[in-house]
Amino acid sequence: MAKILCVLFDDPIDGYPKNYARDEMPSISHYEGGQSLPNPSSIDFQPGHLLGSVSGELGLRSYLEKLGHKYIVTSDREGSDSIFARELHDAEIIISQPFWPAYLSQERLAQANNLKLVITAGVGSDHIDLSAAVHKKITVAEVTNSNSISVAEHAVMMILSLVRNYIPSYKYVVEGGWNIADCVSRAYDLEGMHVGTLGAGRIGLGILKRLNPFGVKLHYTDKYRLAKETEKELNLTYHENLESLAKAVDVLTINCPLHPETDGIIDEKLLKKMRRGSYIVNTARGKICNQEAIVNALQTEHLAGYAGDVWYPQPAPKNHPWRHMPNHAMTPHISGATLSAQARYAAGVKEILEAWFANKPIRNEYLIVQNGELAGAGAHAYTTKM
Numbered sequence: 001m002a003k004i005l006c007v008l009f010d011d012p013i014d015g016y017p018k019n020y021a022r023d024e025m026p027s028i029s030h031y032e033g034g035q036s037l038p039n040p041s042s043i044d045f046q047p048g049h050l051l052g053s054v055s056g057e058l059g060l061r062s063y064l065e066k067l068g069h070k071y072i073v074t075s076d077r078e079g080s081d082s083i084f085a086r087e088l089h090d091a092e093i094i095i096s097q098p099f100w101p102a103y104l105s106q107e108r109l110a111q112a113n114n115l116k117l118v119i120t121a122g123v124g125s126d127h128i129d130l131s132a133a134v135h136k137k138i139t140v141a142e143v144t145n146s147n148s149i150s151v152a153e154h155a156v157m158m159i160l161s162l163v164r165n166y167i168p169s170y171k172y173v174v175e176g177g178w179n180i181a182d183c184v185s186r187a188y189d190l191e192g193m194h195v196g197t198l199g200a201g202r203i204g205l206g207i208l209k210r211l212n213p214f215g216v217k218l219h220y221t222d223k224y225r226l227a228k229e230t231e232k233e234l235n236l237t238y239h240e241n242l243e244s245l246a247k248a249v250d251v252l253t254i255n256c257p258l259h260p261e262t263d264g265i266i267d268e269k270l271l272k273k274m275r276r277g278s279y280i281v282n283t284a285r286g287k288i289c290n291q292e293a294i295v296n297a298l299q300t301e302h303l304a305g306y307a308g309d310v311w312y313p314q315p316a317p318k319n320h321p322w323r324h325m326p327n328h329a330m331t332p333h334i335s336g337a338t339l340s341a342q343a344r345y346a347a348g349v350k351e352i353l354e355a356w357f358a359n360k361p362i363r364n365e366y367l368i369v370q371n372g373e374l375a376g377a378g379a380h381a382y383t384t385k386m
């Protein structure tokens, strides 16, 4: 019998939903790029229901309990007295979502003597000390692709929201006003702007593809250059490095993982190289941007706007400066947690668990760490500390 410890975000304030906004779920047959959808032998949940909160349990309880495993689900993960900290020592498998991550620092991993598998329900495993996981030969897997387009859509929404000055205009309406001049004094067309992405993997490329019909000029930088046909199809300008990209664009969107190479890479020095009036949209990880440098660039009006849904730490404290800086369009970490995405990553977690308990290989594209080294998607996107 294995003990599986799952950390999920809290239920809605008014309780677990009894009904939903829509009766049907949009359906897709495969991911962009061709990867097949998660294919567990069965699922015990209703796609379209809230699965990522504590009562949703990622739809795994009946499956795990039928096999005789112990399944503990909690949102209580802060401090040494939390349920997460108390249950950690003998858990064999830990599951959490990046939206409400079970932070697994080196110290915490040192306490988890029985831990063999860590699953990210979603994409992005930086809440786990990957160097320590490599060292301890813990397998780390995530549900690659499950929410990439969810995030790409959110980033496009935020780019338009900033450039068109949507959020302040909406606020005027709610407050009973009709302040046309106030609204339009900061509004521009996206058409004709230069938009670039740091990282052109699944999300970055998804954003570029979605923006192509808007009549913008598209740019990117990445450790790996895209195929020539893709560059041609989207009329992309490739930049050898971030500095070159930052100087060339009006809108910078950040879509690389957080790892030693990218931690704090958007700093004061880089921001100064960007054009005055640029916008940044970061749905990757908060720590890729230097917190004070972003606040300062907005206050001095060097940046015209900043949006994103990723913070450090998460949840952001009430006095986090990004809650109160000018011209921002921040949301809590939600872009990859649509009900559509939740159904895919819950099914993906079940697929990973089925493979694990049957001693079968986990799909290579789901792997981040295996057998004491970065593997699969992890070997492509991450680096570890030496």
Ligand code: NAD
Binding pocket: 122, 123, 124, 125, 145, 147, 148, 151, 198, 199, 200, 201, 202, 203, 204, 221, 222, 223, 224, 255, 256, 257, 258, 261, 262, 283, 284, 285, 309, 310, 333, 334, 335, 336, 337, 377, 380, 381, 382
């Ligand atoms: P991906 O692995 O498909 O793409 C990441 C790309 O970043 C890769 O092409 C990689 O080569 C590139 N990269 C890595 N280090 C780089 C560097 N130093 N300089 C330039 N490029 C670099 O991953 P993805 O699915 O596109 O996701 C990207 C990131 O987005 C995730 O790691 C995660 O942090 C974040 N994410 C956020 C949410 C959310 O809800 N906000 C959801 C999913 C993923």
